Amino acid sequence: MRKSSLFFLGLTAEVIVFSFLLVHASLSESFQQDVLAQKSALVKTLRLTDLCLFTEARYTRHLSQADLNTAFQDHPLSLEHFPSGSFTQPYVKNETP
Amino acid sequence: MTPWIEKQRYIIDFTISSLLRRKVKNIGLLTLYTLIVFILASTMFFTHSIKKEAAIILQGSPEIVVQKIIAGRHDLFPISYIDSIKSIRGIANVETRLWGYYYDSLVGANYTLLSPPDNSGTTQLSGKTTAVETDPDDAEALAATKPLFEYNGALLEPGTLIIGNGVSRMRNISKGDYMPFMAADGQIMNLKVSGTLSSSSELVSSDLILITDEDFRKLFGIAPQFVTDAIVTVKNPNEVSMVAGKIKKRLLDSRPIIRDEILRTYDSIFNWRGGMMIVIFSAAVLAFVIFAWDKASGLSAGERREIGILKAVGWETSDVIQMKFWEGAMISLTAFFTGVILAYIHVFFAGSPVFEPALKGWSSLYPNFALTPFINAEQITTLFFLTVVPYTVATIVPTWRAATIDPDSAMRQTGE
Numbered sequence: 172m173r174k175s176s177l178f179f180l181g182l183t184a185e186v187i188v189f190s191f192l193l194v195h196a197s198l199s200e201s202f203q204q205d206v207l208a209q210k211s212a213l214v215k216t217l218r219l220t221d222l223c224l225f226t227e228a229r230y231t232r233h234l235s236q237a238d239l240n241t242a243f244q245d246h247p248l249s250l251e252h253f254p255s256g257s258f259t260q261p262y263v264k265n266e267t268p
Numbered sequence: 269m270t271p272w273i274e275k276q277r278y279i280i281d282f283t284i285s286s287l288l289r290r291k292v293k294n295i296g297l298l299t300l301y302t303l304i305v306f307i308l309a310s311t312m313f314f315t316h317s318i319k320k321e322a323a324i325i326l327q328g329s330p331e332i333v334v335q336k337i338i339a340g341r342h343d344l345f346p347i348s349y350i351d352s353i354k355s356i357r358g359i360a361n362v363e364t365r366l367w368g369y370y371y372d373s374l375v376g377a378n379y380t381l382l383s384p385p386d387n388s389g390t391t392q393l394s395g396k397t398t399a400v401e402t403d404p405d406d407a408e409a410l411a412a413t414k415p416l417f418e419y420n421g422a423l424l425e426p427g428t429l430i431i432g433n434g435v436s437r438m439r440n441i442s443k444g445d446y447m448p449f450m451a452a453d454g455q456i457m458n459l460k461v462s463g464t465l466s467s468s469s470e471l472v473s474s475d476l477i478l479i480t481d482e483d484f485r486k487l488f489g490i491a492p493q494f495v496t497d498a499i500v501t502v503k504n505p506n507e508v509s510m511v512a513g514k515i516k517k518r519l520l521d522s523r524p525i526i527r528d529e530i531l532r533t534y535d536s537i538f539n540w541r542g543g544m545m546i547v548i549f550s551a552a553v554l555a556f557v558i559f560a561w562d563k564a565s566g567l568s569a570g571e572r573r574e575i576g577i578l579k580a581v582g583w584e585t586s587d588v589i590q591m592k593f594w595e596g597a598m599i600s601l602t603a604f605f606t607g608v609i610l611a612y613i614h615v616f617f618a619g620s621p622v623f624e625p626a627l628k629g630w631s632s633l634y635p636n637f638a639l640t641p642f643i644n645a646e647q648i649t650t651l652f653f654l655t656v657v658p659y660t661v662a663t664i665v666p667t668w669r670a671a672t673i674d675p676d677s678a679m680r681q682t683g684e
Binding site for chain 1 (some may be wrong): 277278280284308318321322324325326327328329330333335340342343365369377378380382384385432434455465466468469470471472473474475476478497499525529530533535537538545570598601602605606608609612616623626627629630631632633634635639641642643667
């Protein structure tokens with residue numbers, strides 16, 4: 172088989188796999204609607220405010236409820252010392268009047 | 269088959285043979301390129317999916333949460349504040365929440381203890397729920413009149429708990445088992461697990477422990493006239509921000525947090541400008557710049573000689589450029605598709621094991637969640653234009669310079 176045929180065969184295989192993954196994403200999105208609705212219902216029932224992503228510190232567990240001075244919570248000069256603090260912003264500025 | 273296609277195929281045949289002559293260099297290049305696409309695509313898929321999921325799930329979060337702040341810190345909320353909030357026009361309902369953290373020294377994990385909202389007899393004493401208006405047609409409001417909290421058949425009664433799946437997994441306990449807690453007065457409280465929250469809800473409930481109001485107060489020694497915070501429901505959703513402003517004016521030591529702020533907090537999570545993300549992106553971009561620089565800064569002596577010979581045997585400048593275009597396209601397309609496919613498998617099938625150590629940080633309890641794959645054309649297009657196009661262009665430019673010079677001088681300038 173010619174090398175160009177081998178290349179196009181490989182590329183076609185990758186495109187097919189990629190298309191299957193896109194179909195999988197689309198189908199999963201529809202199938203997951205019920206699960207997402209359940210999670211949202213749980214949030215509503217329990218009056219939850221945050222995702223359980225980082226449980227290492229109180230202000231990373233409840234990012235939206237964190238104190239305004241979380242980065243300096245232990246000392247005025249203390250820097251962020253939890254790894255998850257490097258992924259997140261503890262609080263997005265309040266726009267209320 | 270048209271002659272044009274046949275010509276391109278011959279060029280591709282030749283290009284592959286040429287690439288295979290420098291096997292080690294090109295396989296290394298392809299591997300590194302695939303790795304860059306993989307990291308960028310994984311980051312993009314993970315962050316986009318988690319943001320989208322957060323936006324959907326947290327739509328159910330409270331409209332306004334009111335905290336009391338003392339010296340910049342969250343303090344217990346006096347129930348007496350509720351009357352002040354209730355008197356503000358436009359407020360439909362005010363409820364109170366009791367929640368806090370418990371550090372389990374046995375496994376080194378932090379749990380979130382929460383007293384679920386209910387309308388039992390004790391709540392009036394502790395100010396648990398203060399309904400201003402109740403719609404008899406509202407199924408949710410009617411459900412709130414149930415005497416005890418119930419989750420999937422598990423009844424929450426004094427002396428019992430409903431635990432999140434992460435807690436259950438970590439402590440290896442389930443329904444019927446007992447969980448000891450050290451109360452504020454030093455006594456050990458042995459609470460029975462009456463049920464577990466579903467594993468599919470781990471993204472919001474992994475570390476949750478549902479406990480009754482009475483047990484919560486006993487455990488943390490909180491007096492009945494205090495709660496953790498209050499949640500406010502507003503009649504007109506357009507007035508949420510205005511009502512929050514009025515609460516702030518009326519209760520000067522309060523801090524209202526509106527739902528939009530909660531949603532925006534999670535919309536800005538994993539922002540590319542933030543800490544670790546910028547390190548990942550900088551490393552990927554830097555590696556890519558080195559690639560592009562290597563290509564754009566000129567061809568090796570061997571490649572130059574190859575072009576000289578090709579031109580001497582009759583190839584035209586356009587043929588040489590086409591050959592180099594195919595070289596760039598083959599490497600970048602293969603790397604792009606392989607990287608994106610591997611990234612998808614990594615994030616949505618394998619649970620992002622590459623990111624896991626960084627995401628876990630120092631926490632002992634980490635939720636086991638499967639993300640819903642939210643992929644859109646914009647993400648794929650952005651990734652394509654960030655990786656494939658610059659590389660292909662960077663391959664062509666120096667080739668055009670080399671291909672336009674005289675073949676004789678191209679062959680003479682070799683030092684290989």
